[in-house]
Amino acid sequence: MTDSRQTRTGLMLSCALLALFLAALEQTILGPAMADIVAELGGGPLLPWVATAYLMAATAAAPILGALADIHGRRRVLLSSVGLFIAGSVLGALADTLPVLVAARAVQGAGAGGLFALPFVVITDLVPPQRRAIFAAGISTIYAVASILGPLAGGGLVDALHWSAVFWINLPIGAVVVTGVLIAGPMGGKRHDRRVxxxxxxxxxxxxxxxxxxxxxxxxxxxxxxxxxxxxxxxxxxxxxxxxxxxxxxxxxLVPLSVLTDRTILLVALVLFCCQGANVGLALYLPLYWRTEYGMTATESGLAVLGLLIGVIVGPYLSPRLLLRNPRYRPVMVAGAALATAGAAGLTLAIALGASILVVEFASATLGFGIGILYPVVLLAVQNAARPETAGAAMGILAFMRAIGATLGVSAVGIAAIATGIDGGTGAGWPTWTLFVPGLVMMALCLGACLALPDRALSGYAVKKDAPAAPPAGE
CATH class of the missing domain: 4.10.860 (DNA Excision Repair, Uvrb; Chain A)
Known part of the structure; x- marks a missing residue:
């Protein structure tokens, strides 16, 4: 590869990852601004839709934009997605009523669907198989860092400027992405002649x-x-x-049958669904548990959940090392799922028995570490199973399952929070430990899906002499 080609490839990959960070950050940056939005635009039944509209549009758009990237090319659809996201950001910053703000969030979410799906496709096109694990681990870190940085950045922007600043901040970042993609020029990802x-x-x-x-x-x-x-x-x-x-x-x-009927893609999508549900659901409600049961402040409860988040950040960097020793990904996924299931079970048991904070932190960190191991392998397994002409559709399905999993996880843990009464209500008499049962159920289902995976090797990885041989990739 020439120096010019390497530079353009590096620029395109950097822009794709920055676009993913932008979309991930937008999921949490608005939280600290909600009180100011209510004060200026009013509340009422539409208020929850400020968050829901973004999630709903992103969930719906991800598989569509992923499929369009197979037809019209990655670069064109990525630029269109960033354009939609920026347009929604401008509309949100200028919103003077709550309905307009909700509409803006829907436009933003439609663009975010592409920003969630297309970076994975770009990596598939431009990164050799043996280097994808590092990028996959980096993507897991992007999600984790965005979940931590979002509330901090949102609070700082609101305090220093105005709630609309959480929307305006997207413009310079989006401009950097667009400029970089235009400079990088066309590369990788052939178009495929079929209708929408x-x-x-x-x-x-x-x-x-x-x-x-x-x-x-x-x-x-x-x-x-x-x-x-x-x-x-x-x-x-x-x-x-x-x-x-x-x-x-x-x-x-829209999604070729080869994607919808591929056993590996379907099972791995289920794994991601379960991981995201357990991770996001518990990360959102663990601070509430700490505040209610231990009387922690908001800052202390935020720090207490770092055990889970640090596990999610560190875990992805173990997977590449294991896969370089043996490219058969099923054992790595089974090990990660088993570890996460054990962590979820330990967390539930620790709460039920009234264990110390250290025990609860250890269990939550174990859960996060197991999930972290799984995140990059999910991407690699789907990249390995999908054909080049269906990579966009396959990654769109993954983005769709990630979003639905997160929504289900938040809803399931939220129902348990209401039933236990830790949300400040009267509750239904459920014991506190039931708050963590949804995460345990999801991780047990995840383990079952990993066990059902075919035993395949990642293409492009050299098998070490002491590692047993595996069947070739593909279904």
Whole structure:
């Protein structure tokens, strides 16, 4: 590879990762601004939609934009996604009513769907297989750092300037991404001549909206909301069934059948779904547990959850070392899932037995470390299984499952929080340890999915002499 080509490749990869960081940061940076938004724009039933609209749009857009990247090229769709994100940011900063702000967040989320999915595709195109593990570990770190930095940056911007600053800050970062992508020029990711499946896109959007709404209603906790959630869940299931039927019959399906029927891709997507649900759900509600049960301040409770987050940050850097010794990824995933399941079980048991803070921290760190081991291998396994012409669709499915998993995790743990009464309500008499059962169930399901994976080796990795041989990649 020439120096010029290396420079352009490095620039494109840097821009793709910066775009991912921008979208991940936007999930948490708005939190500290909510009180000021309520004071200026008012609250009411629309207020939760400031967060929900972003998540819903990103969830729906990720598989669509991933598929479009296979058709129209990675660079064009990445630039379009950044453009949508910036447009939503400007609209949000200028919003003078809550409905306008919600609409802005939906536009932002639509762009974020591409920013979540496309960096993984760019890495698949430009990075040799044996180096992808390091990039995958870096992506896990980006998510973890964004989850920590978001509230800090949001609070600082609001205190120093105005709540709209959490939107304006996206413009210079987005401009850097756009400029870098334009300078890097076209590279990698051949276009594939097929039409956009609009009915398929409409069905996946309807599925996403109904699913996110169902989870949002379920988290409210009362009987009426639970009934609404069940109805929306039925709608989501019917729409998803229609989507599957459409993919089987469409001449140019939005997500090719080779992706939807690939055992490795489906099981690995389930693994990511479970990891994200346990990670985000517990990271959000662990501070509430610390404050309620131990009387910690907001700062202390935030520091207390670092055990989980540090595990998630450190774990991804072990996976590449293990895979360089033996490129068979199933044993690594089983080990990570088993460790995370043990951590979730230990956390639940420690709370039930009233163990010390150190024991609870150790268990949560073990859970985070196991999840961290899994995160980069998920990306590598799907990159390994998907064909180049379907890489965008496969990564879009991963981004979709990541978003749905996070939403389900937050909703499930939120329901338990309401039932235990640690949210400040009367509760339903559930013991406090049940707050951690959703995470345990998700990690047990994750372990089952890892055990069911075919025993394949990552292509492009040299097998060490002392490592047993594995079947070639592919289904």
């Amino acid at each position: 499946d609009l009915p398929g896109a409409a069905l996946i959007v309807a599925t996403s909206f109904a699913a996110v709404l169902a989870l949002d209603r379920a988290a409210a906790g009362d009987v009426r909301d639970i009934l609404q959630a069940l109805g929306l869940a039925v709608v989501a299931a019917l729409c998803f069934a229609g989507f599957g039927r459409r993919m089987m019959r469409a001449p140019d399906p």
